[in-house]
Amino acid sequence: MTAEAGLAALWLAAALSLLGLVLSVLHYRGTLDADRSVRAVAIVHGALCLFAFAMLLVVFARTDLSVALVAENSHSAKPFIYKVAGAWGNHEGSMLLWVTVLGLSGAALAAFSRQLTSRTLVAALGAQAALALGFHGFLLFASNPFARLNPAAPEGRGLNPLLQDPGLAFHPPTLYLGYVGLSVAFSLAVGAMLTGQVDRILARAMRPWVLGAWIFLTLGITAGSYWAYYELGWGGWWFWDPVENASLMPWLAATALLHSVSVLAARNGLKAWTMMLAVIAFSMSMVGTFLVRSGILTSVHSFAVDPTRGAFLLLLLGIYVTAAFVLFAVRAGSLREGAPFEIVSREAGIVANNLILTVILGIVFIGTLYPLMVEAVAGEKLSVGAPYFNAVAGPLAIILGVLLTVGPLLSWRHESRPVLRKLRIPVFIAAIALAIAFFALPQASILSKLGLALAAGLLPAALIPLLRRNPFRAPLATWGMAIAHAGAAVAIAGMAADSAMTIERLTAAKPGERVEVGPWLVEFVGVTPAAGPNWTAIEAELRATRGGGVHVMKPQTRFFTDPPTETNEAAIDTVLCGQLYTVIGRPDEDGRWQLRLWWKPMVTLIWLGGALIALGGLFAFAGHARRAWRRRAMA
């Protein structure tokens, strides 16, 4: 019954989104005052989506093998937490989660929005309902998560140990909150363009959604990067894999939007610009969803052979993006002019930030889709990887970082003071860092040397906005900006250091032999068998020393029986900000084992920086929320 209840809730939710769309159109045309009913429909719709998702969790928790999805993706012997997490670890379940987040976002918009005019809000809720309707159609006709299996399967098929990982269980929901949170920015932009009310009030309503979505995207990308780093055992932290790019593209667009929406909120400027970015940001979320969920990455051919899902998603993407762009083209000209600003001003700095982020986004977009296009059109297979992305996007990222040191120091509208003078100390530090990099790291690439120098200068520069007054009196949002920009400096330092300073050692060693890697002396003690709940392993013991204490590290090769797979578990030891990363390979006839050792100074700064960026977002979110609350309390 549970599955049927979930399915019924989904149909009902689809019907409600249609109703919400119709009501909001009537309200927009002035036929009917439907403000309250559209809000109520959005809230009930969100609740129904949540109910359907809860039903899916229940059938997975119970391992109800008469549901096809459970039989294919779960197993009665799985640990409970992975049974539940398995609900969204597959195509249908993850799409239901996607739609649930969409529904809940609409419900929250309907329940908490106070400042917007009724017309704009209802139009935005109508846009949100239109999005929900399309994706409900996708769920019900192309990806039904509640389909029954008759007769029920005797046992489930999904016990893949590789997918039983806490990182993998909580990574998709985090990213989806980011992806789908941007849908509200999209709907608000569509609503405001319909009513022509693109103003500071709209920006204040949109900003928390952009900030929230951006925080989740930042966390999701950072966590995903660390997961790939420790789980894949390749020592790399970003592979420019299309799945990774699918999450990076919305982040780049959201970062640009976050900055331009602040201009709209503070200065009533960059109106059309901000609307455009809001449309692009969620479009990138849909592109990402399409890339990951259509199966097109696995194969353009299998996509062409069984195109139901992919074509459905592509159709939805095409309809929504085209409609929003047409609306923009028709309405952008009639929007009131934004407040003017000079070429040297905070606004101009943010325009530069937006332009560079857009160019980087375009480069990532083209690099990700180019192989698919070529294969679909010419039938040739090719791959685009790190050499392209690093060479083309890397220098732009450096330029963006340089502008980032200046931008926050500029005043709104018009800057007359000699701002660069404030940057004397950061520039001095950067110059020293650059000299040291050239001297101490002659073999490093130019890009990574520049990155190190940039990071050294950006870190102090990011804190300058706090120094103007008593730092503890500075608004929370200013703190947020400073923390996020400092986080960018920290992350850039980590990335540049990983490329410039990593020392790698690849060798075959007999037990008792010692291997040197950077400042470390690693003794290979030997291998022993080990076992876990559903695996056996060969475990190497390594004793790493560097001056004082001994670090014992135990990298493993694990063997799973059901299904038969083999995984490499790297052993990683963190010392300050650096990591010693060890992987064990295969034995040979002489009793030697392959060992791969990396010493990566400062590598943890990459993820620390990511976390700081998200923390900065959280400060800004809290600051704006507090100010909005006070404003409301005074009114």
Add this chain to the structure above:
Amino acid sequence: MMVRPKHQRLVLVILAIFAVLGAVLLAMWGLKDRAAYFYTPADVVAGKADPGKAMRLGGMVQKGSVERDPDGITTRFTIEDGDARVSVVFKGIVPDLFREGSGVVAEGRLEGRTFVADNILAKHDERYIPPQLGNQAAEHAVGKTVRR
């Protein structure tokens, strides 16, 4: 310098167009010699692949071909595809699912008649199926082989 509001919008539009054009041009410049084409051993034997250029080679690991050099870390094997064969040399730890007789994609370049691999991709998990291997499986599944 204060730009008049009417002009300001125009300037912003022009800047946005330049940004998009710039991205396209940069991307095209970058893709021109940085995209790694995928070849099968048959393509290589037929001389379709340029030596020295970054590429991917995909096929099956020939049974009985895997050997280890005395240094313990250099692996030599043969990737086959029907009748054609290409010998591969790789320095490093081969991935978990690298087996004789199973599918593999090697990244690297041709040096003479040997393929020097920087990286070996084997089917790892749901997330890391090399796309080209997926293609072969899919083509096989529908019972037709797409050939140029």
